[in-house]
Amino acid sequence: METITTPAGIQLAFDRHVGGDTATVILIGGAFSFRKFPKLVQLADRLADEYGLTVINYDRRGRGDSTDSPGVYDVENEIDDLAALVDAAGGSAALFGWSAGAGLALRAANSGRIPGITRVVAFEPPFIVDRENFVPPADxxxxxxxxxxxxxxxxxxxxxxxxxxxxxxxxxxxxxxxxxxxxxxxxxxxxxxxxxxxGEFMRGVPLRAKDWAGVTVPTLVIAGEKSGALLRTGAKAIAGLLPDARHVELAKLSHNPNLDIITPPAGEFLTGTAEYAQWAPLHP
Structure with a gap:
């Protein structure tokens, strides 16, 4: 375990999986996840071993061995945490986010405050863009x-x-x-x-392109064909708005991902190799 202390005084704990010098990627888990969550550990190992990536798998604030800001819940603070991690990674890194972690990855890339972000993989960010399935209550x-x-x-x-x-x-x-x-x-x-x-993007209303125009880095949005319509619809919606996005639904994949299915497209996109490097963006 390594730690850094952010300018705001938050201590972030992370594990660094070194596979080579291809590139660095930071894994961002979603609700209830933490860096020792088995599939995050396994994904980190596979991206390092099979694709030569250096993978930083961290505890977001308030989880595992990282400290928190009790009573203060603001996405800008977690973007600051990511900025500190990118600095610790040498000034540049890709982001791989899962669920709400994918939302954080996209919002960090959109913020313009972390110029070192090179690419984003967003796995099933839980945007709710219509009222056909489920909409959280207002309170x-x-x-x-x-x-x-x-x-x-x-x-x-x-x-x-x-x-x-x-x-x-x-x-x-x-x-x-x-x-x-x-x-x-x-x-x-x-x-x-x-x-x-x-929360503000789970109200059952369409996303607006102008709210996401800052995500200019190459982005891969992944959904699973076994996941519910809500997640598949949200993934397709955000991918359709981003300036440089690719979108794929993978057969036999669910929100609890099979790593044999999700690792190859993520690894090949992050390293710019093989088939996935040739995918055309949705808005060339």
Whole structure:
């Protein structure tokens, strides 16, 4: 484990998986994830071993071994965290974001405040652009903040899964009896950061191109054919607006990704090799 302290005083913990000198990529997990989440570790290893990438797998603020800013939930702060990590990586890095982490990657690239971002892979950012499937209630933020202030980790997990992510209540309650429960509880407070990233783009209204014109780096938006219509629709919508985007739906892939399916397109896009380097952007 390595650590850096950001200019704002947040300590960020990360693991550096060195596969070669091809390029550097920072992995950004979504809600309830942390750097020791098995699939993030496995993805980091595979991108390093198979594609020669140096992979930085970090704990976002409020997770794992990173510190937090209790009561302060602002996407700009997490963009600052990424800026510090890009500096620690030598001044340039690609971003691979999963779910809300994909939203953070896109918002960081859009901000213009991290010129060292070279490419973005966005795996199923949870944009909700219509009202055909699920739209979170308007009071997610105040209710979530109240539960955090009261220390109700066990209530936050099913609340966020059902009210913010649209999971069935029965599924969320079953999680209490799985080996994942302690990890979910440990990251429960950090879901307020996820909502700060995604909440304004989950209102069931179309995205606006002018809000994303700053994402000028080459971007690959990935969705899985086994994922729900909500995620597939959101991925296609954001890809259609970005100045230099490619979009693909991968067969047999879901939001809980099979690494044999997702690693090749991500690795080849990030390294600019083979088939995926030849994909034409949606808006040439």
């Amino acid at each position: 997610v933020a105040p209710r979530l903040h109240d539960m955090i202030a009261a220390g109700n980790r066990g209530k936050i997990v099913p609340f966020y899964m059902t009210k913010a992510m649209g999971m069935p209540r029965a599924f969320a309650e079953i999680m209490r009896f799985t080996p994942m429960w302690q990890g979910l509880r440990s990251t429960a407070f950090a879901t307020a950061h996820d909502w700060a990233i995604m």
